[in-house]
Amino acid sequence: MGGLGSGRQYGGRCTDDCQTLDVRQWQRKGLLVAGTVFSTTWSNGAAIRAVVEADRVRLVYSVREYGGDWEPLDYAVILQTTACHYGGVRHWFTCPAVRCGKRVAVLYQGGKYFACRNCYRLAYRSQRxxxxxxxxxxxxxxxxxxxxxxxxxxxxxxxxxxxxxxxxxxxxxxxxxxxxxxxxxxxxxxxxxx
Incomplete structure (x- = not known):
């Protein structure tokens, strides 16, 4: 049992250290309707614009790495749905990272792009x-x-x-x-x- 790499497998960064996008909040607010355009702003002043299409959400924002020039980004995150037991559907993000594609409720900005916590090797604070x-x-x-x-x-x-x-x-x-x-x-x- 155990062995190299077992146990607390993730590095020093936690999910609390990153900006997040939560598809559950967007669904509760009724924002996941095709044609909807809205913005999300975090406490540090960073902002992102989301454009909802039929089966995806386009994320539009700018990033600056290591004090360099601002780089505009515009890419799509595919949405998945699952049926609920008492009717309706639940929406999920499909992680846009290369070779991932996991169905997740929350995406984290651990780098230039948004991806799932596994792709960025993020742990929850309680795991520390x-x-x-x-x-x-x-x-x-x-x-x-x-x-x-x-x-x-x-x-x-x-x-x-x-x-x-x-x-x-x-x-x-x-x-x-x-x-x-x-x-x-x-x-x-x-x-x-x-």
């Missing part, structure tokens, strides 16, 4: 978490449930109004166990000595 990170995230979820200030280093808060004392004590004990274990693992990972 260590075991100590997971324990600390669980402890933070309990802090939220208890109405405490986020962050395990902020100390414990008071019992929320309306919560039974038994429930509060159980949640507090579980929080303390998770936080202590997460911090201990992190300290071992960074070779800290108490």
């Amino acid at each position: 978490d260590t075991q100590s990170d997971r324990l600390i995230h669980k402890a933070d979820k309990l802090r939220d449930k208890l109405g405490w200030e986020p962050g395990i280093l902020n100390g414990n808060g008071d019992k929320p109004k309306g919560m039974h004392w038994k429930t509060f004590r159980q949640l507090q004990a579980e929080h303390d166990r998770l936080a202590d274990a997460g911090v201990a693992m992190a300290m071992r990972r960074f070779k800290c000595v108490l």
Whole structure:
């Protein structure tokens, strides 16, 4: 089992680091009708224009790599549909990368063109978490449930109004166990000595 290349197979970049196009959002907004033209703008000011045709979407935008000149791009992404159990259809992108063609809901701009996360070897942020990170995230979820200030280093808060004392004590004990274990693992990972 295991071996070279098994396990966490993707490099350092995550899906959160890229601009995305989500066909599900476009379908919910009713934009996937032939003849529709619309634009999408991200928080960094980048914009893309989409032109919907019968079985494809043309993406029109400009990119600049490594501070060079702006290069205009205009290419088609084929749309696929699958039937839903209670009627209607669900739309999908066909990854436009050479030799891919996977049916995906989200395309990522990990380079000049949009492609699926496998083509750009992108991982989800949670795939980068260590075991100590997971324990600390669980402890933070309990802090939220208890109405405490986020962050395990902020100390414990008071019992929320309306919560039974038994429930509060159980949640507090579980929080303390998770936080202590997460911090201990992190300290071992960074070779800290108490």
